Amino acid sequence: MTGLDVLMQCAWKGSVLLCAGFATNALLRRRSAALRHTVWTVCLAALLALPVAILTMPEWGVLGRRQQPAVQVVQTVPVARVTVTEMSVPVPTPVPLPALVWMAGAAAIVLWFLLxxxxxxWIVRRAAPAGDAAELSKSLGIGRRVRVLASAAAPMPMTWGLVRPVVVLPSGTEGWSAARLHAVLLHELVHVRRLDLLAQGLGQAACCLYWFHPLAWIAARQLRDEREQACDDAVLARGIPAPEYAGHLMDLVRAMAARRGAWAQAPAMAEASGLESRVRALLDSKRDRRPLNLRKAVAVGSVGAALLLPLAALSEVPQTPVAAAPRKAEVPSQAAAPVPNIPYRTFRRPKVVAMASAAEPTPPQVTRGALVGTVRDPSGAVIPGCTVVAANTEGSNQETAMTDAVGQYRFNNILAGPYSLEVHAPGFAAFKLPQVQVTAGNVALVNANLETGAVSQTLTVQGKRPATVTPSVTAPERIKVGGNVQQARLVRQVRPVYPSELQQLGVEGTVMLRAIISREGIPMSLRAVSSSVDERLVDLAMDAVRQWRYQPMLLNGEPVETVTTIDVTFTLQ
Structure with a gap:
């Protein structure tokens, strides 16, 4: 059996194993994540053992396609003596092109994982000690010593090592609460107890061997998702409340997902992908969270072996028809009989040419595409409940969608063409994009980052001729807020003085000012926008506004800077 034959058999037999894995996990969707993770681990391990089993297992032949009998014409010629000499000349066999492509792809994937x-x-070697988790490890039944390290290069909490395991925490953990640090260490130590790094290595090795197979990559992704959910279930089983743990997970993803290294190969807690399903599983009180026991693990492994071995031994045996033995002419016994000059007749099998009776139908032309994206605030947090409007600028269709719990919107199956996109959310300035091209059969990705809305105040200062000043102040305009935005509020206002000499001269007008409310609630970068007002009124208005104080705008509980517009009107009755 050549290497190309082994590769072809691994391709279709591996598809059978992967389909069996997907079907089994679909049947076990209501069982614990630990059990489903074991199924995926056994499935990927069977993929790795498949080539060895194909080469070592005795073949179990089944009848395949019937071969067409060849036409054989034998003509016997009386000869005196026939001498046959065989010469074996070694001919180099070139490596087939499919095998070369497979080797190149496998080498590239191996290099990627190796990096x-x-x-x-490198991160682990340069990390510094950051505490001790001996008591927590002992409570989990981990007999090995687990070191806790901290590194500024670590993108998020992760574990590394099988013989000498370590837990690496990112920088900034000194500001974490004791409850969050306990939950993070417990999650990572569960990875160590379950030997998840070994299961991840099996998945990566399967991806290297079956890099051309999309189901292998999907199975590896499912393995990682079930691994994280199984560790989450183990953490909740230790008494940590589900809402509290989900909050820690959301904060870690928000703060550290952007730092995730593309080449990190260690199991990490705060994976951004699959976050929504993890949070839903955490808050599902009816979910099966039982850990895996030895009996279930042996049963899953036995089922995997029972499927692998017969599948590896399976081979196709072609049906060969029995051909009638050709009749031979009798050869005269004379030793020196001359060879008669008999003309040879050549028999050729007729060629059969099959022509289609009708032309194949032309596939329908694809005229629709999709538009998706994520909406975030200035801090990088997602914004649920936003209104997203996509209007076709060359047609009459207009589509409207709302962002989901993770801030994502999706327009599926919309007509291809140019669109304008608008995103609206209470408390934020509108996001407008005049041109988005949606092409047929493709998905256009447009992410929107909303800015906080501006705050405006209006102040009217009235005066009477000749010198009576009666300032009146209208209430500050309150911006509408929603979600995690709390509007800025004016807490101290100093009214400008309307000098009597300006009233006698009839000087009046509206001074429009623009400023930035700092995180401390102080107006900064104050400047006049209107240029047609008397400069003396501008100076009076700016002197008064500089003494104003605000309660700053809060975004997700943190003060942020915001733009404000202030109109100060000097008018005479």
Whole structure:
């Protein structure tokens, strides 16, 4: 059996194993994540053992396609003596092109994973000690010593090492609460107890061997998702409340997902992908969170072996028809009989040419596409409940959608063409994009970052001729807020003085000012926008506004800077 034959058999037999894995996990969707993770681990391990089993297992032949009998014409010629000499000349066999393509792809994937391993090892070697988790490890039944390290290069909490495991925490953990640090260490130590790094290595090795197979990559992704959910279930089983743990997870993803290294190969807690399903699983009180026991693990492994071995031994045996033995002419016994000059007749099998009776139908032309994206605020947090409007600038269709719980919107199956996109959310300035091209059969990705809305105040200062000043102040205009935005509020206002000499001269007008409310609630970068007002009124208005104080705008509980517009009107009755 050639290497190309082994590769072809691994391709279709591996598809059978992967389909069996997907079907089994679909049947176990209501069982614990630990059990589903074991199923995926056994499935990927079977993929790795498949080539060895194909080469070592005795073949179990089944009848395949019937071969067409060849036409054989034998003509016997009386000869005196026939001498046959065989010469074996070694002919080099070139490597088939499919095998070369597979080797190149496998080498590239191996290099990619190897770079990730080297990068993670580099982070661990340069990490500094950050505490001790001996008591927590002992409570989990971990007999090995687990070191806790901290590194500024670590993108998020992660574990590394099988013989000498370590937990690496990112920088800034000194500001974490004791409850968050306990939950993070518990999650990572569960990875160590479950030997998740070994299961991840099996998944990566399967991706290297079956890099051409999309189901192998999907299975590896499912393995990682079930691994994280199984560790989440173990953390909740230790008594940590689900809402509190989900809050820690959301904060870690928001703060550290952007720092995730593309080449990191260690199991990490705050994976951004699959976050919504993890949070839903955490808050599902009816979910099965039982850990895996030895009996279930042996049962899953036995089922995997029972499927792998017969599948590896399976081979196709073609049906060969029995051909009638050709009749031979009798050869005269004379030793020196001359060879008669008999003309040879050549028999050729007729060629059969099959022509289609009708032309194949032309596939329908694809005229629709999709438009998706994520909406975030200035801090990088997602904004649910936003209104997203996509209007076709060359047609009459207009589509409206709302962002979901993770801030994502989606327009599926919309007509291809140019669109204008608008995003509206209470408390934020509108996001407008005049031109987005949606092409047929493709998905256009447009992410929107909303800015906080501006705050405006209006102040009217009235005066009477000749010198009576009666300032009146209208209430500050309150911006509408929603979600995690709390509007800025004016807490101290100093009214400008309307000098009597300006009233006698009939000087009046509206001074429009623009400023930035700092995080401390102080107006900064104050400047006049209107240029047609008397400069003396501008100076009076600016002197008064500089003494104003605000309660700053709060975004997700943190003070942020915001733009404000102030109209100060000097008018005479």
């Amino acid at each position: 990730g391993v080297l990068r993670t090892s």
